[in-house]
Amino acid sequence: MGMYCSVMARASTTSDAFNAVAEPRRREILSYLAGAERPVGEIVAALGLEQPSVSKHLRVLRDVGLVRMRCQGRQKLYRTNAEAIRPLHAWAGTFERYWQHQLNRVKGRAEAMVRQGSNSPNPNPDSKS
DSSP, X not given: OHHHHHHHHHHHHTTSHHHHTTSHHHHHHHHHHHHSOEEHHHHHHHHTOOHHHHHHHHHHHHXXXXXXXXXXXXXXXXXXXXXXXHHHHHHHHTTHHXXXXXXXXXXXXXXXXXXXXXXXXXXXXXXXX
């Protein structure tokens, strides 16, 4: 049964972009590649990860389409695929309204506290009248 679960977990990791980016090192690689197209060696050096590990993560990111690879001579260059990242961005955006609403409530409360404070005789005890 344990073996079956590990096979299932491995399969689900590569099934879609959301599962692929659940792994922190893959998010790190994606963030690093967002700036520019880069060879594997540069990713390894910049992130301080083992080369086999980076290659494995890049394979997962390629399988789900988040990263594209291009060969230049013997060098493999990797870059992000904006089209594949769009669904992740859209999904995360659904929470933007919620957080904006929460921030507006906090701001409203803070402003109300400031208004209440301004009714007191000396709202700023540090100021010399």
